[in-house]
Amino acid sequence: MIESQDTVLELRDIRVHFFTYDGVVKALDGITFDVFKGESLGLVGETGCGKSVTVRSIMRLIEDPGKIVNGTIMYRDKDILQMDEEDVRKLRGKKIAMIFQDPMTFLNPLITVGEQVAEVILLHQGLPGLTEAEQEKVKKDKMQEILKEEVVKVFELVRLPDAASLYTRYPHELSGGMRQRVMIAMAIASNPDVMIADEATTALDVTIQAQILKLLQNLKDDLNTTLIFVTHNLGIIAEMCDRVAIFYGGQVVEVAPTKVIFKEPIHPYTKGLLKAIPLLHAPKETLDSIPGVVPNLVNPPGGCRFNPRCYLAEKNPEIKESHCIVTKPDLLEYGSNHLVACHVRAKEQNK
Amino acid sequence: MSFILSNSIGDPIASYIGEDQDRLTEDRVRILTEQLGLDQPLHIQYFRYLQRLWPLETPELTNIGTWYLRAPDLGVSSSFRPPAPVIDVIVDRFPATAELAIFSMIFAVVIGIPLGIVSAIRKDQLPDQVSRITALSGVSMPIFWLGLMLQVLIFNSNQIFEDLGLGFKMPYHERYNINKFYQKEDNILGAVVGLLNLLPFLDLGPIPTTGFYLIDNLLYLPAGVPPLESIVLSLELFVDALVHIFPPAFCLAWVQMALITRMTRMAMIETMRQDFILLAKSKGLTERVIIYRHALKNAIIPTLTIAGLSLAGLLTGTVLTETVFDWPGIGRWAVNAVSNLDISAIQGFVMITALIYVLSNLLVDILYAYVDPRIRYD
Amino acid sequence: MTTGYELDMLEDDVPSEIFSFRESLKTRGKELRHSISLLRKSPLFLFGFGTILALVIIALLAPYITPYGPREFLIDPLAGEILKQEPPGAIDTREYLLWTDFSDVSAQFGLADGLLVRTWLVDLNNDTKVDFLIGTSDSRLLFYQNVGTGAEATEWELNTSFTFPEIPENVTHVSPTTGDMNRDNVTDIMIGGNDGFLYRTINRGTPSNANWTDFSLVRNETGAVLEFPGQAHPTLVNFDRDGNNKTDLVVGSTDNKLYVYINEASIIRHEKWELVLLEEAPLDIYDDPLDFEGLGTGSIKADFLHINPTESWDMIVIFDSGHYYYYTSIGLKSSPSFLEMDKDNLYVTFTFPTLEEVPGMDFQWYDFNHDNISDLFVFYSEGNVRFAEQYKERDGRPLIFGTDALGGDIFSRCIWALQLDLILAIWVVLWALVVGTIVGSIAGYYGGWIDNLMMRITDVFFAFPGLILAMAIAAALGKNMFNLSIALIAVWWAGYARISRGQVLSEKNKLYVEAARAVGLSNTRIIFRHVLPNSLYPLLVAATLDLGGVVLTAAGLSFIGFGANPGDAELGRMIADGREYFIQAPWLVFFPGLVIFLIVLAFNLIGDGLRDVMDPKIRR
Ligand SMILES: Nc1ncnc2c1ncn2[C@@H]1O[C@H](COP(=O)(O)OP(=O)(O)OP(=O)(O)O)[C@@H](O)[C@H]1O
């Protein structure tokens, strides 16, 4: 566990809206959390709660019709959201890299995987071991050769079998696991500060999943990067992550070290989420589920977005009336590094 | 296929007689019916048609090459004065159409694709609106009208130049045809053909020209003059051909460009929303690289289809343009044939149309395979 | 995780998919509202929509906007009666082609000792005023230049600075005619001589600064010299047989015969743009010279004009003896079938003021006052000239788009043509839509061999360029507007069949269709009530774009002669009619084309806007 508290990324009050024909989808409603240097942070939440949107806003990759309407994202004392486009571009792939979920659709079908990786290397590092002036002089085919060597090295790093021959293969010629490794290769190719894996293993079968997770873990340790890991799977979180941020309906409801989350969750949603995990040792007839549905983000419930499904609020109708449905709860500290956004808990704490 | 098509065009007899009903007498119908063999059952008609196309006589063994090389007998085009064998007319006229079609297609692609890209990237902004108007005007313009107006412009520009005392004249109405004084020994192509003819199994016959004015004129190097003069002359002829092909090609290209622009735009917009573009962005690639390296390749595929189909369309007759500009291609011939109800000519035309469509589909498929590795091996 | 949503549904006994159908309609409604709000913001769409609205209103109000009918009157040249007037009741203004009486002598040429052989009216120096080119019986070619002023300039003076090359030795009687023989848009001269030969000179300079080549013998394609039994009177005229605007040649001679040479040269397939004369025209009507035996004496001068409101040429034939005959043509412009008419069919009288038949007199037609109606000049051999103006009586409205070759008001013709073309487009697209949708949805819904068969049929239609196919069908059915519409429907339905088949295929496996089937609805009901409404949008977009496409194609077909008949007010036809004069009178072509352009552009803008809004792939 990392003790140092150097933050790499500080997200403050991020709001992202999508202006669609159904109305304005308020996808993120004031996301706030920190990412510490060298840690691996898990982002968990039901589908559609805004995890992907959050990590994409970190790279400023929100596309039309979406818009980041508010917030700051500090990376090394600079606000990513205020940078000009060119600077952000230089950040992408070099300092912050992303691994996407679906290795089929995210790889360009018409370009060989080798070239797709080489692209990153050439862009962010240039030819290894050469100054710019020297690079100019290198002939085109020579350059290809050097690049290819470099790519093969990265392929070997991500344990791709027969790395040399893969260079000229197209994505459709690879298996799902191999493609995912190629994506990871792309991400680590330029030694980024922060790696973001957005459900990087969801599309794979369980054994491959385990391999990839292991690979990610090893790479993170070897390269000493920070990892933001988005997933639905709490089991993976338990294995991979130092800290967890729980998302609900575009808000962060709880952030805490992994152990704390699993041992003493505070937010009612987190509790519900944990109850829904099938446990091998305590077989139950049915899985508990949180009653109600994920909120509609065009007309989200006011205040705390969880309030319509919240048993705590149910039990404390006055607080619900006066707070839960009125104001968005702030993240309050409940122990070291343990932040929770809940009016009822806050009231209880105060008592 | 061409048999079916030409038969499905309508009752050949009715069409033979067509508009002048006065000539329609019982007698005439009977004679015509017999002449055309229409009293026979359909399958016999078909068989006859095939027989005429490529007679089934057993070729002698030594002759097998010439038998295959022999042009199929497509009948005689009676709308010609004097009547000419259909195959000759096609051989004579097709190059003119092809030249025009290919030339304008190059134009259209070279302008249309960049325009489509720009308007996709700047969607709903000024460049998009401008390119949309250009493109839509292209498809909305009656091409024959455009051609006529262009001619008015060219003609009046002569007057204007003249009035200004420049003495400059668009040499539009004079065009040199070198076919007439094109001799085999005179030029490179003729020499090549001559050499090939020396091979024992090959007889290309006297084919001194490609029929493409641009190429013929450029390759024409008259013998017996100093080399420099001969080159200058060939360049002059080339420029002349260029001047002549430009106005009709411009008209055609505008329309084709419109289609290509719109298609490229649509495909680009679609592609730019694909996941792999997001990945490319997340890699920090510049917009230019993303567009030209990652998006364009994918977007070009539907554009290719459109371009292939419209090239096929152009090759089978740029009917209106050829009419307006007096271009001696197969399109005008087809109009002539149809209005004179010249059945052989129509059948021949249908044949070549089918052939061109098949070929251009093949071409598009080959290009696909070149662009898209996913279909390369199967 | 079981969601509450699914639980609710399970409690219901009604198949839930029925709801999802209603739901899909609801979202459709919502999409529609949103689409409309987006469309309201698109300036180009609004422009297109506004244009179409305006055009439709103009078309509907056509009878109130213009007093003239779509077709000018057909006048019986014998009785001067109106034969036809369209549309009934739409017009209350009477228009007639009228003649003034022949004027007195308005020019007297100094011919010295010679007599006038033939006068040719032409604007040789390109100053828009008509000049006389006079051939005399003493080997001279005189150029009388019009020095008058104003639109109706009629004052001629001998211009001596305009020198022609030397007249060939043996020729004493010079019979001139003019035409552009090398296609450089500069008028050249051909003369016929009493030696039976034709000679020509080409102006290598400009109209105002002429540079004539020497007279050379006229030869035919094979290089043989054209020779006639006596004095030859050549007339260069553009029969436009193959629509190529090339100059054809008609020669009258002392054997009472008229020889017709059609120019089969193609503009760019010949070394120079010279007339190619066919000595032996291989087929029917050009086989024999036209024989006028017994109608007069001396050699024949022929002049051609449009006097009937048809496209075809009419002809006036004058003998040296002064006998003149007017032939009206019943054929098409491209094959003037007066050439087939026998003597019984000729109109000896004609409704211009009667003239005495004086030996040696000559007629020439020319629209000297630029009202697009030919006027008549009569020359007498002593050198005096008289002319009569032909004009059209109108109610004095301004003719803002000008008039056409027959004096028709282009503006009102455009409006009628607009109406016709819009109706045609809607009619064609509607039928194509109905046929295509039925075929397509049946094919898609039932699949199997029905699908296969129907799609093979559409393939046949697709394998063919639409224009050519429509052309062939229209030609086979006979050339008129209705048959044109049939041809267009036949070409267009296949597209809709494809679209609706695709839609039905993608729609038919959706839950609500299976639900409908489970409930026991009949197939037709499922197709028409459930599947089709959901596939409407792509069809709608296609139909809007096709409205423009149909207008364009119909105009194109009419332009090349399929569809509208000569003289019909149809936009493409009007352009075709104006094509003959389009260099001198571009408005003949410009305005109808502009109207086509506007209609098609407007439909395209609408269709394009709709597609952008409705295509889920590219909308936001
Ligand atoms: N392009 C878009 N247009 C409209 N709404 C969008 C768009 N992208 C995301 N959203 C909305 O933003 C919300 C958050 O989406 P997001 O993709 O971040 O969810 P997620 O937590 O990553 O879910 P999953 O676990 O399924 O990946 C969703 O409700 C979604 O409807």
Ligand SMILES: [Mg+2]
């Ligand atoms: Mg996601």
